[in-house]
Amino acid sequence: MVIKLKPQGPRCKKFEFWTKVAKVTKPQGPKWQFTLNKLYKAKWPANWSDSKLKTFWETKKNKQSPSSSSSPSTSTQMQPENLLLHHTHHHHLSLGCPILDAALGGGIPSNSITELVSESGCGKTQLSLQLLFTAQLPHGLSGSSLYLYSEFPFPYRRFAQLLHSFRSSHPILFANYRDPCDHIFTRDCHTAHHLLDVLLQLESRLKHPKETRLDIKLIVIDSIAALFRSEFENNGADLKKRSALFFKISSVLKMYAKRFGIAVVITNQVVDLVDDSEGVSGVQVGNLEGMWTSGRRVCPALGLSWANCVNSRLFLSRREVIEGVENGLQGDDYGGFVNRRQRRELHVVFAPHLPYSSCEYVIRKEGVFGVDR
Amino acid sequence: MEVLRLPLSASQKGKLISAGYTSIASLSSVSPSHLALELKVSETEALEILKSVSDGSRLQSTSSSFTIVNGAQSAWDMLQEEETSVHITTSCADLDSILGGGISCKEVTEIGGVPGIGKTQLGIQLAVNVQIPYDYGGVGGKAIYIDTEGSFMVERALQIAEACSADMAEYSRLHHKGPQACEVKTMQPKDFLENIFYFRVCSYTEQIALTNYLDKFITEHKDVKVVIIDSITFHFRQDFDDMALRTRILSGMALNLMKLARKFGLAVVVLNQVTTKYADGQFHLALALGDSWSHSSTNRIILHWNGNERYAYIDKSPSLRSASAPYSVTPKGIRPSDSNNKRIKHV
Numbered sequence: 001m002v003i004k005l006k007p008q009g010p011r012c013k014k015f016e017f018w019t020k021v022a023k024v025t026k027p028q029g030p031k032w033q034f035t036l037n038k039l040y041k042a043k044w045p046a047n048w049s050d051s052k053l054k055t056f057w058e059t060k061k062n063k064q065s066p067s068s069s070s071s072p073s074t075s076t077q078m079q080p081e082n083l084l085l086h087h088t089h090h091h092h093l094s095l096g097c098p099i100l101d102a103a104l105g106g107g108i109p110s111n112s113i114t115e116l117v118s119e120s121g122c123g124k125t126q127l128s129l130q131l132l133f134t135a136q137l138p139h140g141l142s143g144s145s146l147y148l149y150s151e152f153p154f155p156y157r158r159f160a161q162l163l164h165s166f167r168s169s170h171p172i173l174f175a176n177y178r179d180p181c182d183h184i185f186t187r188d189c190h191t192a193h194h195l196l197d198v199l200l201q202l203e204s205r206l207k208h209p210k211e212t213r214l215d216i217k218l219i220v221i222d223s224i225a226a227l228f229r230s231e232f233e234n235n236g237a238d239l240k241k242r243s244a245l246f247f248k249i250s251s252v253l254k255m256y257a258k259r260f261g262i263a264v265v266i267t268n269q270v271v272d273l274v275d276d277s278e279g280v281s282g283v284q285v286g287n288l289e290g291m292w293t294s295g296r297r298v299c300p301a302l303g304l305s306w307a308n309c310v311n312s313r314l315f316l317s318r319r320e321v322i323e324g325v326e327n328g329l330q331g332d333d334y335g336g337f338v339n340r341r342q343r344r345e346l347h348v349v350f351a352p353h354l355p356y357s358s359c360e361y362v363i364r365k366e367g368v369f370g371v372d373r
Numbered sequence: 374m375e376v377l378r379l380p381l382s383a384s385q386k387g388k389l390i391s392a393g394y395t396s397i398a399s400l401s402s403v404s405p406s407h408l409a410l411e412l413k414v415s416e417t418e419a420l421e422i423l424k425s426v427s428d429g430s431r432l433q434s435t436s437s438s439f440t441i442v443n444g445a446q447s448a449w450d451m452l453q454e455e456e457t458s459v460h461i462t463t464s465c466a467d468l469d470s471i472l473g474g475g476i477s478c479k480e481v482t483e484i485g486g487v488p489g490i491g492k493t494q495l496g497i498q499l500a501v502n503v504q505i506p507y508d509y510g511g512v513g514g515k516a517i518y519i520d521t522e523g524s525f526m527v528e529r530a531l532q533i534a535e536a537c538s539a540d541m542a543e544y545s546r547l548h549h550k551g552p553q554a555c556e557v558k559t560m561q562p563k564d565f566l567e568n569i570f571y572f573r574v575c576s577y578t579e580q581i582a583l584t585n586y587l588d589k590f591i592t593e594h595k596d597v598k599v600v601i602i603d604s605i606t607f608h609f610r611q612d613f614d615d616m617a618l619r620t621r622i623l624s625g626m627a628l629n630l631m632k633l634a635r636k637f638g639l640a641v642v643v644l645n646q647v648t649t650k651y652a653d654g655q656f657h658l659a660l661a662l663g664d665s666w667s668h669s670s671t672n673r674i675i676l677h678w679n680g681n682e683r684y685a686y687i688d689k690s691p692s693l694r695s696a697s698a699p700y701s702v703t704p705k706g707i708r709p710s711d712s713n714n715k716r717i718k719h720v
Binding site (some may be wrong): 079080081082083084105109111112113124243244245246247248250251254255257258259283284285286287303304305308310311312313351352353355370 | 487489494517520523525528529530563567571572573575586590606607608610611612613632647649651678
């Protein structure tokens with residue numbers, strides 16, 4: 001078992017320490033080859049005594065700045081975590097509405113990836129914009145947020161509206177001319193590879209936070225489907241490449257989520273399900289036997305392998321319900337009119353901590369709110 | 374029996390005796406290479422000597438525990454061991470009955486299914502159930518939980534532990550009426566969490582390192598009775614250009630896990646994802662990591678949807694018949710399916 005490592009490049013960040021060791025011990029040779037045994041059973045050069053190794057290790061440790069001490073060093077990595085401590089550290093990101101929070105068991109969990117699936121016009125972007133603001137609230141994650149968007153253009157008008165209502169609903173927090181926009185970062189992404197590069201560049205930013213700003217505690221990707229749906233063709237080799245990229249992106253996100261306590265929210269589009277017998281796209285994933293929206297049966301884009309990359313999946317649906325027919329019969333106010341209304345619902349498709357549930361919500365000028373019925 | 378009576382040449386007997394091997398028992402646990410070194414003979418000759426020793430001992434004694442290779446067992450021993458082997462309950466009676474009492478220790482069990490079917494739930498349930506003390510018919514061990522996907526939620530584990538603790542209290546109330554009830558200590562939900570060793574793994578190198586390290590860790594914590602890997606797949610589905618390397622790493626890891634299971638008598642539960650496979654002109658579902666991986670586990674259970682119910686199906690097992698049984702995921706954890714009619718299907 002031999003892995004070849006290039007000495008530089010962002011993908012080798014993990015091995016930073018080890019490459020340094022290699023430089024000390026093996027000054028010659030164009031390529032570093034580590035056997036896994038060497039790396040992890042820590043078979044050091046035979047002429048190194050234990051004490052020498054120890055002092056080397058200690059100096060290395062001391063040289064590391066305190067902010068990067070959270071990076072995995074083998075000494076801490078190999079110890080199990082205390083779950084009781086874990087419990088108190090775990091935070092939820094509030095959605096800004098107590099009803100929706102209750103439906104999700106306290107909000108969007110940090111340290112994991114949550115996917116929002118819906119057809120266009122159901123409020124994915126609305127909800128994710130809202131999260132950018134609520135992430136700053138002091139009883140929640142109290143961090144800044146990063147918004148990576150691939151569906152253009154950036155919704156400035158809606159953003160300004162939400163900003164206004166958020167400021168007016170939290171006047172004390174944003175007195176002293178503190179601007180919530182100072183803690184929201186946006187970045188456009190054009191392709192899936194671009195997204196991966198942006199994410200890899202992010203690491204140094206997360207490791208060395210600026211003192212004047214809050215730590216990044218929320219990453220929103222809106223939407224993942226747009227990045228993948230154009231770039232890859234529907235043949236075996238491309239699909240394989242595509243799913244390898246899914247897992248790569250997801251693993252980087254999960255690593256950040258774990259190491260820095262970040263909540264990751266990814267939106268995804270849906271595709272129509274034309275025929276049940278058509279391949280495996282009709283296979284049931286999660287609690288809902290079929291996902292229905294606007295009278296059509298849909299399934300999330302990007303298929304089964306992407307479903308393996310997220311921790312929880314939420315589905316936003318809408319359908320038209322007829323209300324006020326009875327009123328129309330009883331009184332003359334409605335005449336023969338039928339009062340139609342959009343009924344929007346949030347479903348938990350799957351989540352490791354939640355059973356299936358659904359909750360009705362409405363989209364208002366001030367944001368997305370749950371309805372208690 | 375003495376070395377002198379073995380069918381060996383005089384010079385070989387002389388060498389054996391001068392090296393201090395006078396009885397056959399003293400030769401029973403010597404490796405050929407060691408013997409060759411000590412007698413200063415070739416390795417093939419040493420092998421010949423050991424062969425005749427084993428032949429001789431077989432003639433003399435019928436006792437099966439007397440073997441030449443260290444650690445070898447006869448099938449009879451294994452059968453007896455099998456009968457005393459322990460199982461970890463899944464908290465679902467139907468599932469336990471098709472599994473012959475639960476997830477069996479000393480074996481590697483692979484569990485696969487689509488996202489949201491309850492793989493992680495089953496993993497957490499097992500991590501909790503392994504801690505049920507002997508007095509309550511459990512194993513009374515601890516659990517190692519290796520999380521590669523970040524799906525382990527402490528709040529959920531606490532919920533399941535609370536339900537398990539409540540069930541135990543109920544059980545002791547029913548079975549130990551009177552003063553005995555106080556004697557059996559009930560476990561608090563927090564105790565359950567303390568006994569789960571949780572490792573979060575962020576890359577495949579860490580995963581390999583951890584599996585190598587487990588041996589040492591379990592030697593220090595002998596009461597670990599289950600190792601759960603959720604999931605084995607995640608880090609191996611990204612960026613592997615060299616598929617042969619992946620296969621080698623995976624089979625190395627599988628060997629490691631099997632060794633752990635046998636050495637410490639613990640259950641290894643490996644969760645796997647589902648992927649689509651193209652064969653015979655159409656796509657169908659299969660467990661991830663390919664065909665060579667499918668040899669790596671002793672038992673293989675596939676979780677799937679059947680209408681609105683969750684089913685577990687035994688896909689592969691050397692000792693169990695292939696069968697399927699319904700189960701459900703409730704707020705309390707894995708529980709029997711709520712419909713009354715019995716629906717265990719033997720295929």
